């Protein structure tokens with residue numbers, strides 16, 4: 690998979706890809722992530738990429754021209770499955786969307802800023818609009834990092850134990866069951882006996898029951 694991220698703040702985006710699972714996925718060649726600074730695609734003085742809104746109103750808007758140039762340059766090199774725009778009024782990201790996106794080959798992610806982008810970008814160049822939740826961030830960069838993390842860990846081979854993504858919370862509309870590690874008794878707080886029993890069918894049943902209980906308690910909406 691290849692992800693091209695278009696941003697005015699590439700420095701805000703680098704570190705999530707320089708550690709742990711995402712770093713390893715890149716090193717293993719399972720995903721390529723490229724950053725494109727929108728300011729490299731403008732002819733305006735001072736590398737200006739934003740301007741005042743027509744009709745008045747507070748806040749700057751990212752201009753269509755540098756975005757068009759950047760997306761066109763990328764598209765001249767390969768075909769893209771999706772051109773995603775990170776915005777609080779997009780569809781809220783969930784595990785099902787992440788699963789679908791993890792199967793794609795080439796994806797562009799455009800990070801919004803200020804008051805957003807010229808509507809003509811959204812009307813003509815964007816194929817999917819994604820929000821990471823009902824709150825407003827200063828820009829789309831952190832949202833893009835969240836999106837990329839959610840997608841990249843699902844690419845086959847990225848997680849050491851591939852089944853571990855399959856047992857994630859949300860993967861089957863259930864929260865994950867409780868987990869424990871050593872010691873089995875800490876200051877009198879004991880690990881459930883069944884987990885020490887070695888009876889794997891019984892452990893599996895226990896996990897299913899606990900997952901259901903936890904979902905009923907914490908996220909009953911997932912069961913509706």
Ligand code: ADE
Pocket residue numbers: 775776777801819820821822823824825826827828829832833
């Ligand atoms: N940009 C600003 N807020 C955002 C959000 N909640 N999700 C995605 N991109 C955003």
